[in-house]
Amino acid sequence: MGEFTFLYRGGSDLSTRSPEERQKTMEKWMAWFKDMGAKGLVKDPGHPLEAGGKLVRGKPIAVSDGPFAEAKDLIGGYTLIEASDLAHAAEIAKGCPILEGGGAVEVRPVMKMNM
Amino acid sequence: MQLDERLFRHEAGRMVTALTRLLGVHNLALAEDVVQEAFCRAADVWKFRGVPDNPAAWLMATAKNCALDALRRERTARTFAPELGRHLQSEWTLAPVVEEFFAAEAIKDDLLRMMFACCHPRLPEAGRVALILHILCGFSVGEVAAALMSGRDAIEKRLGRAKQLLAGSKRLFDVGNAADFAARLPAVRRALYLLFSEGYHGASPERAVRAELCREAMRLTAVLIDHPEGRTPETYALAALMSLNAARLSTRIDASGDLVPLIDQDRSLWNGDLIEEGLRLLTLAAQSSELSSYHLEAAIAAAHARAGAPQDTDWAKIVWLYDMLMAIRPGPVVALNRAIAIAEKDGPELGLAAIRAIDRPDRLARYPFFPAALGELELRRGDRSAAARHFRAALALARSPAERRHYQRRINACGGPAARGARAGETRTAPIG
Numbered sequence: 001m002g003e004f005t006f007l008y009r010g011g012s013d014l015s016t017r018s019p020e021e022r023q024k025t026m027e028k029w030m031a032w033f034k035d036m037g038a039k040g041l042v043k044d045p046g047h048p049l050e051a052g053g054k055l056v057r058g059k060p061i062a063v064s065d066g067p068f069a070e071a072k073d074l075i076g077g078y079t080l081i082e083a084s085d086l087a088h089a090a091e092i093a094k095g096c097p098i099l100e101g102g103g104a105v106e107v108r109p110v111m112k113m114n115m
Numbered sequence: 116m117q118l119d120e121r122l123f124r125h126e127a128g129r130m131v132t133a134l135t136r137l138l139g140v141h142n143l144a145l146a147e148d149v150v151q152e153a154f155c156r157a158a159d160v161w162k163f164r165g166v167p168d169n170p171a172a173w174l175m176a177t178a179k180n181c182a183l184d185a186l187r188r189e190r191t192a193r194t195f196a197p198e199l200g201r202h203l204q205s206e207w208t209l210a211p212v213v214e215e216f217f218a219a220e221a222i223k224d225d226l227l228r229m230m231f232a233c234c235h236p237r238l239p240e241a242g243r244v245a246l247i248l249h250i251l252c253g254f255s256v257g258e259v260a261a262a263l264m265s266g267r268d269a270i271e272k273r274l275g276r277a278k279q280l281l282a283g284s285k286r287l288f289d290v291g292n293a294a295d296f297a298a299r300l301p302a303v304r305r306a307l308y309l310l311f312s313e314g315y316h317g318a319s320p321e322r323a324v325r326a327e328l329c330r331e332a333m334r335l336t337a338v339l340i341d342h343p344e345g346r347t348p349e350t351y352a353l354a355a356l357m358s359l360n361a362a363r364l365s366t367r368i369d370a371s372g373d374l375v376p377l378i379d380q381d382r383s384l385w386n387g388d389l390i391e392e393g394l395r396l397l398t399l400a401a402q403s404s405e406l407s408s409y410h411l412e413a414a415i416a417a418a419h420a421r422a423g424a425p426q427d428t429d430w431a432k433i434v435w436l437y438d439m440l441m442a443i444r445p446g447p448v449v450a451l452n453r454a455i456a457i458a459e460k461d462g463p464e465l466g467l468a469a470i471r472a473i474d475r476p477d478r479l480a481r482y483p484f485f486p487a488a489l490g491e492l493e494l495r496r497g498d499r500s501a502a503a504r505h506f507r508a509a510l511a512l513a514r515s516p517a518e519r520r521h522y523q524r525r526i527n528a529c530g531g532p533a534a535r536g537a538r539a540g541e542t543r544t545a546p547i548g
Contacts, residue, residue: 019127020258022158
């Protein structure tokens with residue numbers, strides 16, 4: 001078993017969507033999380049992230065306002081998953097409702113120190 | 116935590132109203148944006164962390180915080196509700212004032228307040244219904260267009276004009292003013308009646324959409340009944356007619372979206388709870404001498420609901436109720452329904468005579484049920500070619516694929532051996548279904 005991070009990128013959030021459609025999308029996410037939870041795959045459900053923030057970088061150090069990427073690349077949240085290997089983790093990510101809205105899941109193995 | 120599948124939709128109206136009170140009615144669009152933002156945030160957090168114990172309260176609190184952000188952000192660029200003006204400058208006073216706007220007592224009548232505001236006398240009736248669906252029932256422009264079988268652009272324009280009118284008024288409707296309340300109450304009832312009728316008789320091919328419209332009309336009528344000034348005999352009658360008709364809604368359209376005539380409906384599937392509730396409401400409606408068209412329509416629906424089988428229907432009573440309805444609210448559709456009831460009571464010849472006697476039948480020229488009724492009665496008295504001609508006219512006017520399928524079947528019934536089976540009461544399409 002290994003740990004993997006799901007980084008959720010983009011996904012449509014059109015303001016013309018009705019409350020009902022919004023709730024339906026949310027319910028799909030909740031069903032997906034529930035399914036993963038029942039299979040013991042969720043190490044930490046993680047959190048959604050605010051769209052804005054600060055970017056600190058450079059030499060000399062400069063602090064600028066977010067967002068840092070185009071909306072379609074923006075990371076909207078993260079989750080920590082337990083899966084047998086990278087292929088398994090990617091298979092799990094295929095069920096993520098963000099895909100229906102045109103978004104993506106970036107699957108990254110958590111680096112472990114083996115001693 | 117089990118989530119009500121309509122939570123967002125139902126909270127949308129209350130939240131927009133609370134925010135409109137806070138931000139001022141001229142900032143209606145900003146209030147809508149803030150509500151969208153609140154839904155976005157709630158959906159984002161809940162999908163990761165689960166639904167909180169009191170989701171409705173959580174939504175309202177999120178809307179309040181989003182509103183505070185909007186006030187801070189926009190305080191120099193916009194003007195807000197007059198009560199808010201001087202508090203805007205200080206962070207110390209702003210939060211407690213906003214808190215007051217969202218107190219339980221303050222938001223109690225919000226749905227009612229917006230319902231009355233949407234029925235502004237300068238808005239056309241169609242605009243009122245669209246506005247109620249959009250603001251109070253949380254339908255997007257696209258959903259309103261689909262529900263009212265109208266083009267998206269047309270609905271967008273209609274809603275835009277309606278919102279502009281609303282935003283031009285000084286403040287939201289004051290439900291505490293008894294005289295204003297009583298003056299606008301009939302328009303509110305009428306809008307809810309039209310909303311229900313759109314679901315019940317409308318042309319949307321989607322069964323779920325139509326049931327939703329009926330449900331929303333009933334939900335808002337219940338809000339009206341909850342208010343002491345709103346709970347008049349006429350409102351009870353409106354609620355009764357909705358319950359009694361809604362009891363038949365699921366049998367009225369079959370799974371493939373086809374219309375099932377009243378006579379062919381499986382009466383064991385009629386909703387007994389809704390019938391019981393409708394009869395209870397009708398009793399409450401009868402507690403004064405007041406007699407409205409809602410009373411009569413509810414009484415007609417009750418007469419159908421009470422008949423355990425089609426042949427038990429008290430058609431004499433129904434004809435009598437239609438006679439009274441013609442006296443109170445004369446109209447071609449009522450006259451047509453009355454003629455169909457006469458045909459049931461006295462046979463197709465007299466029914467046809469009653470149809471021919473309808474004043475200015477050109478008003479029914481776009482109404483497919485008019486030629487369809489003629490077709491049914493001609494078929495019953497044995498004139499198959501006349502019947503087929505009328506059904507073809509109905510087919511040309513059909514408003515949905517389901518209606519087209521139905522009239523095609525009726526045309527077929529006129530041609531083949533099936534027509535011989537067209538004895539009284541076998542298959543009839545009546546708008547009174």
